[in-house]
Amino acid sequence: MAGTFILGAAAAPTANATPQRPAVDLESWGVRIAAARAAATGIDWTACPEDWGLPAPIQCGYVTVPLDYAKPHGRTIKIAVDRIGNTGKPSERQGALLYNPGGPGGSGMRFPLRVTNKSPLWTKTAAAYDFVGFDPRGVGRSTPISCVDPQEFVKAPKADPVPDSEADKRAQRKLAREYADGCHERSGWMLPHMTTPNTARDMDVIRAALGEKKLNFLGVSYGTYLGGVYATLFPTHVRRMIVDSVVNPSREKIWYQANLDQDVAFEMRWNDWKKWVAANDAAYHIGDTPEKVQRQWETLRATAKKKPIGGVVGPAELISFFQGAPYYDSSWTVVATAWSKYLAGDEKALVEAAGPDLGDTRGNIAAENSNAVYTAVECADAKWPTDWRTWDRDNTALHQKYPFMTWSNAWMNLPCATWKGPQRTPVDVRSHAGLPPVLIVQAERDAATPYEGAVELHKRLKGSRLITEKNAGSHGVTSLVNACVNERVDAYLLEGKVDARDVTCEPHAVPKPAPAAPAAKASAAETPAAEAAPAARR
Numbered sequence: 390m391a392g393t394f395i396l397g398a399a400a401a402p403t404a405n406a407t408p409q410r411p412a413v414d415l416e417s418w419g420v421r422i423a424a425a426r427a428a429a430t431g432i433d434w435t436a437c438p439e440d441w442g443l444p445a446p447i448q449c450g451y452v453t454v455p456l457d458y459a460k461p462h463g464r465t466i467k468i469a470v471d472r473i474g475n476t477g478k479p480s481e482r483q484g485a486l487l488y489n490p491g492g493p494g495g496s497g498m499r500f501p502l503r504v505t506n507k508s509p510l511w512t513k514t515a516a517a518y519d520f521v522g523f524d525p526r527g528v529g530r531s532t533p534i535s536c537v538d539p540q541e542f543v544k545a546p547k548a549d550p551v552p553d554s555e556a557d558k559r560a561q562r563k564l565a566r567e568y569a570d571g572c573h574e575r576s577g578w579m580l581p582h583m584t585t586p587n588t589a590r591d592m593d594v595i596r597a598a599l600g601e602k603k604l605n606f607l608g609v610s611y612g613t614y615l616g617g618v619y620a621t622l623f624p625t626h627v628r629r630m631i632v633d634s635v636v637n638p639s640r641e642k643i644w645y646q647a648n649l650d651q652d653v654a655f656e657m658r659w660n661d662w663k664k665w666v667a668a669n670d671a672a673y674h675i676g677d678t679p680e681k682v683q684r685q686w687e688t689l690r691a692t693a694k695k696k697p698i699g700g701v702v703g704p705a706e707l708i709s710f711f712q713g714a715p716y717y718d719s720s721w722t723v724v725a726t727a728w729s730k731y732l733a734g735d736e737k738a739l740v741e742a743a744g745p746d747l748g749d750t751r752g753n754i755a756a757e758n759s760n761a762v763y764t765a766v767e768c769a770d771a772k773w774p775t776d777w778r779t780w781d782r783d784n785t786a787l788h789q790k791y792p793f794m795t796w797s798n799a800w801m802n803l804p805c806a807t808w809k810g811p812q813r814t815p816v817d818v819r820s821h822a823g824l825p826p827v828l829i830v831q832a833e834r835d836a837a838t839p840y841e842g843a844v845e846l847h848k849r850l851k852g853s854r855l856i857t858e859k860n861a862g863s864h865g866v867t868s869l870v871n872a873c874v875n876e877r878v879d880a881y882l883l884e885g886k887v888d889a890r891d892v893t894c895e896p897h898a899v900p901k902p903a904p905a906a907p908a909a910k911a912s913a914a915e916t917p918a919a920e921a922a923p924a925a926r927r
Contacts, residue, residue: 417622419458420590427452427598437471441530447473447501452598454526454591456582466579468591469530470523470598473501477516484628485599486518486882487592489525491610491634491927493585494762496529496755497522510868513879518605523595525588525615527579527762529755534576534583534765536568539757543745546703549694550797551788562777565803572765573809580810583765589619593626603628605882609865610634610838611927614643616827617818617846625823629882633830633867636927637842638818638849644767645774648802649783650839655798656791658715658836658862665899666725672902673729686711689728698731699740708797710743715793715836718863722903768805772812780806819849827853828881830874834862837927847891854887861896871897 430453437449451467475482488500500522504515511520524531552558572580592615596604605628608616613632620627637647663679663686676682690704697703702710710727713720727738746752774780780799788795805812820827827850831843840857847855856874858866867878873894880886 415459419455419461420593422461423455423594424597427594432470432598443471444505447471452595454594458587458590466526466532468523468526470521470595471498471501472519472521473504474519475515475517476504481517483517484601484605485521486605486607487521489608489612489615491612492763493611493766494528494759496524498524510875514882517883526591527583527765533758534579534761535758536572536575536761537757539753540747542757543753545701545706545745546697547705549704550708550800552796561800565800566807569804569807569809572761580765580769584769584813585615585618585766586816588615589622592619593623596626605629607631611636614638618816620824620827621816621818624821627824630827631878632827634835634838634864635829635831635843635846636838637845639845640815640817643771643815648798649787651837652787652791652795652798654839655715655794655836658834659793661834661862662714662721665721669902673725675728675732698736699744701744702740706743712794716864718900721900764804768808769810769812771815773805775806820851826887828887829853829855830866832858832861832863832866835864836862837864855891857893858896859893869897
């Protein structure tokens with residue numbers, strides 16, 4: 390139970406001490422054993438493998454953690470980590486800053502590239518901190534899991550997620566059941582241990598391996614829930630923590646209700662984007678009112694359903710591509726440009742952006758792995774409805790008012806209804822003695838992590854401060870240019886300063902139309918939070 394985790398974690402000794410086995414709370418005992426072992430071993434830092442795309446002076450290594458923290462002397466797995474040292478003087482160094490971009494299923498290994506690429510938003514922080522990324526358990530180079538052949542996973546076109554009949558629903562239910570079975574068949578040994586609490590424990594072992602007494606952490610999107618769980622289990626191990634674009638940590642929300650809430654928020658942000666497209670009709674020629682833009686969208690869906698564009702882009706692929714606009718303002722011009730070119734008779738840009746690339750074997754492996762981890766973690770973290778009637782009732786009702794994402798999101802999560810691994814009770818996220826102030830950053834109109842989640846986490850973490858970017862909705866606020874936010878992030882990380890009260894910031898600049906910009910899939914380097922993802926991953 391979560392309460393016993395908290396008690397054990399709060400009483401954790403220093404990393405170099407060998408803990409004695411308690412009568413209860415095996416995971417808390419196990420993480421103390423693993424952390425002590427990691428502190429003694431450290432990390433064997435070397436040049437990163439060339440095919441990892443992480444040039445010097447970035448270094449890579451592995452941290453060994455228990456598969457099951459209740460059995461710390463049993464089977465182990467390796468967690469891939471990378472780092473770049475602080476750019477300032479040794480006297481300026483404040484420690485390591487660990488990062489998680491979201492998902493579940495996102496890789497944090499590109500984080501040190503913010504230093505090598507000289508990202509201006511992170512220059513001051515980089516002078517004081519080593520930037521440390523990691524692949525969470527099951528992701529990328531950290532004992533990756535899989536649920537289906539990657540080439541099959543990306544094949545298109547897939548069935549329209551919006552069902553026309555009960556037969557369509559039965560077909561989607563069959564696909565979801567087969568996907569869950571595939572996860573069990575290909576990765577069943579890992580599935581019971583693919584949980585957010587275990588990843589939080591892995592983070593504490595990484596902290597110890599880095600030689601850090603306390604953790605500095607930046608978590609975006611799902612990374613905010615990971616951070617909240619870490620803060621709950623290890624309150625005295627936190628030095629600084631920023632959570633950006635916040636998952637609602639309420640046990641009642643994790644994860645079924647959280648996904649239903651997304652459907653409402655995505656519709657809101659979809660409407661925001663349609664207004665922007667209409668306001669920039671001189672550039673895109675899609676429609677000069679939101680209503681006309683919506684009609685064009687419905688026409689596009691219907692056309693792709695009748696005859697997939699380029700043979701590979703049907704309604705499912707369109708939703709996966711177009712959802713980038715509600716996610717990130719940086720995708721507004723990308724999506725509008727591809728759509729505008731299609732309407733002008735050039736379908737190539739849309740096909741290249743929304744369709745699969747079967748030749749990109751490495752990218753397809755990463756996409757399938759990311760989806761597998763997303764499913765495994767959300768299915769294992771919490772109990773899900775097993776009665777199809779519950780799913781049918783809730784999503785049918787939501788679709789009436791919020792049609793953009795509802796059914797697509799439902800089918801993505803439906804494998805959890807027939808999941809063959811254990812499903813746990815979520816951690817009761819809240820502050821405990823020793824937790825310092827946590828900085829919470831949130832856009833008011835975020836689609837993937839609705840604003841109410843930030844308010845809820847703020848209530849649960851005593852002494853936390855909430856920065857709200859009003860009238861804005863781009864996911865991943867700390868990677869956007871907004872001085873009101875950027876200056877407070879720097880002040881918190883560099884000096885530990887928080888405002889006396891919560892702060893509301895004006896929105897960042899709205900994107901300017903760029904009709905000549907090439908349409909392309911957003912990459913991990915271009916998206917400020919989790920990698921561009923299918924359906925409604927956080």
